[in-house]
Amino acid sequence: MAPTKSGSPTYLQLQEVFTPQQLQELVRHIQVSGELGRSKVYGTLLDYLVECSANQKTPKEFEIAVDGLGKNSDFDVSRDSTVRVYVHQLRKKLDNYYQSHAADSRYRIVIPKGQYAVVAISNRPMPEPGILHNAGLRRVGLNSALMVILIIVLAANLLSGLFSRDSNPPNPYLSIAESEIWQNLLNDDVPVLLVMGDYYIFGELNDNGNISRMVREFNINSRNDLEERHFSDWEATHNYQHLDLSYMPEGSAYALTRIIPILSSSGKRLNISMMSDLTTSDLRSNHIVYIGYISALDKLTDMVFAASVLQIGRSYDELLNVDTGRYYTSDAGLPEEGQQFRDYGFFSTFSASSENQVLIISGMRDAGLMHTAQVLTDIDNLDDLERELESTGQNSNIGLEALYEVFGMDRMNFDGSLIYSKNLDTNLIWGKNLTRLTN
Numbered sequence: 001m002a003p004t005k006s007g008s009p010t011y012l013q014l015q016e017v018f019t020p021q022q023l024q025e026l027v028r029h030i031q032v033s034g035e036l037g038r039s040k041v042y043g044t045l046l047d048y049l050v051e052c053s054a055n056q057k058t059p060k061e062f063e064i065a066v067d068g069l070g071k072n073s074d075f076d077v078s079r080d081s082t083v084r085v086y087v088h089q090l091r092k093k094l095d096n097y098y099q100s101h102a103a104d105s106r107y108r109i110v111i112p113k114g115q116y117a118v119v120a121i122s123n124r125p126m127p128e129p130g131i132l133h134n135a136g137l138r139r140v141g142l143n144s145a146l147m148v149i150l151i152i153v154l155a156a157n158l159l160s161g162l163f164s165r166d167s168n169p170p171n172p173y174l175s176i177a178e179s180e181i182w183q184n185l186l187n188d189d190v191p192v193l194l195v196m197g198d199y200y201i202f203g204e205l206n207d208n209g210n211i212s213r214m215v216r217e218f219n220i221n222s223r224n225d226l227e228e229r230h231f232s233d234w235e236a237t238h239n240y241q242h243l244d245l246s247y248m249p250e251g252s253a254y255a256l257t258r259i260i261p262i263l264s265s266s267g268k269r270l271n272i273s274m275m276s277d278l279t280t281s282d283l284r285s286n287h288i289v290y291i292g293y294i295s296a297l298d299k300l301t302d303m304v305f306a307a308s309v310l311q312i313g314r315s316y317d318e319l320l321n322v323d324t325g326r327y328y329t330s331d332a333g334l335p336e337e338g339q340q341f342r343d344y345g346f347f348s349t350f351s352a353s354s355e356n357q358v359l360i361i362s363g364m365r366d367a368g369l370m371h372t373a374q375v376l377t378d379i380d381n382l383d384d385l386e387r388e389l390e391s392t393g394q395n396s397n398i399g400l401e402a403l404y405e406v407f408g409m410d411r412m413n414f415d416g417s418l419i420y421s422k423n424l425d426t427n428l429i430w431g432k433n434l435t436r437l438t439n
Contacts, residue, residue, distance in 0.1 A: 009110075011119040014054050017107045018120070023054060026109065035097040042090050045069065046118075049090075049111070053118040064116060081205050081239060087116060088242060089227060098123065173265040179382040180389060181349055181400075184357045185287040186266040193282055194263065195300075196256075197292015197362070198246040198274045202226055205239040214243065221298050222276040246276055248292065251366030255291045255373035259361065262377060263289065275299070288358045293369065294319075294346055297362070304348055304360055307428035308401055310420075317364045319344065319403070321420070328403065328419075332365035343406045345372035345416065347385075350399025350426045367408040371416040375404065388421045399424035 014023055027050055036042040048068035052059050061083045065071040069086065077083065091111040098108045108123045177186055185192055200221050206212035220226050223242045230237050263270055273282060275290075275298050282288075283299075290300060295316030297304055305311055313320045317330040332343035345368035348360040361376055363369030375381040389400045400423055406416035 009121040011112060011121060012107070013056065014050070014109070014118065014120055015056075016120070020054070023050065029101075030094070030097050033097055033101050035093050035100065036090075037093070041069065041086060042093060045086055045090055046094075049087075049116065049118045050109070058115070058117045061116065078208050081209055081241065084209070084241065085230060085238070087111060089230075092223070173261045176377055176379055176382065177262050177265045179379070180386050181359070181376070181382060182262060184349065184351075185289065185359060186263070186268060189268075190356055191269040191271055191286050192263055193271045193273055193286035193288055194259070195273050195275055195278055195282075195288055195290045195292075196248055196252055197290065197296030197298075198248045198276055199296060200225070200276045201243060201245040201247060203241045203243045205241055211241065211243070214245070215240070246274055249366055249369070251293075251363065251369035251373075252291055254366075254370050255361055258373040258377040259289065259291060283352065284356070287356050288352070290358070290360045290362065291369070291373070292362060294362050294364055297360075300358070300360070303352065303358070303429055307350065307399065307424040307426055308348070309422060310346075310401065310403065319346070319364075328405075330364035330368065332367050332408070340407065340409050341367070343367040343371075343408060345369060345375070345404035345406055346401070347372050347376065347404070348399065348401040348424070350401075350424050350429065352426075352429070363406075367406045368404065368416075371404055371406045375416075384418065385421075389423070399426050 018026065027046060030036065030046065031043045036046070045064070045068050048064070049059070059067070061077045062075065064083050064087070065075045065077065065080075066073060069082065071082070091113070094108075094110060098105065102108065103123075105123050107120045109118050109120050111118055176182065199216055200223075201214050201216055202220065202223075203211040204213050204215050220229060223244075226237075226240060226242055230240070271286065275292065275296055278299055288300070290297065293316070294312070301312070309321055309323045310319045311322055312318070313327055313329070317333060319328045320326070321328070328344050330341075330343045332341045343363060343365050345363040346360065347362070348358075350358055352358045361369070361372050363372055375385070385400065385402065388402070389398070400421065402418055402422075403420040404416045405419045408414050
């Protein structure tokens, strides 16, 4: 089999790569690895698909349902998406197996998207890491614009450096990067992970098995969440399907263009991830810089507010100061064209451990997020924040949070001011049950 387009892997038939004995042994290793989960369905389905592919047979969806999954002969593929769901999940479980148990194998077996065949591909090594890593932008779709923005920003920085070598003008980003708040992330060898607050999107199938609409639910924030919902409530969710899509607010793109030059000026290794892809391992091994709405903090929510007197209010457009009882409520999502609005930007920085720092650049809506990004990239505003920070050094147990009141019109911020700031005792972070900090 040949690739269908440039850059796609070359698919090989199983008999081109494995002997029957090797293939049987490989399937057994996958089944006993634990990556297929407790259900025997995936092991049975893998056996069936591998046998079909080894015999150069591509089964139809109905045949998989009846012969592979044991469904009755009256199974209706137009009304029941069981086969598509199980094949999709098996595809992901095969990927997980090779990542966790056989990363160095010469070949790997995969199920290409849109197919019901098992094929082999060469397990070529990943490209060497550079200054920018695509750690979290595995799902393109609506995030393609983000990659374009990053390329433009980094290219602009490179060209600026090339054309200014002779005159050596001062780099405006260096003085910002040398501030205490940024130095807590940039003055060591720990890599920086830039986490973008995205919103997971999944599809709903109609009676014909086609995508009828795209759905966003706050309680389903990743494909793992969707799979767990499938298992816990199959009747209600059997028509839901993973689309490999997510979206981000417009303010995130603006914030990126402000923050990327600061991070890249240090020359440190920089990774990028979507929040829906973030794992506990990521949090342990990187400094974290989050950009996005407060409502998209997801796994970071409990950690961010553990030592804070601010808490999520009656919605994600509201924060409550539990000491004073004051509510800060954004109306940036309500005004019509030409109307003024009030929004809130939120900043927080603290040590998550003795080795890594977390920095939050956020807002309730675009105006608040954009203003916070402006503050963190303006030397005068940084000086004001540094005066609020009581202690210096990465290993300090003191952090800082700040809230900005922002006024604007037509989704644009016009003015903002610091209305609240407080030092944080980061020892309190691990004193609370961080229920969302899971893989």
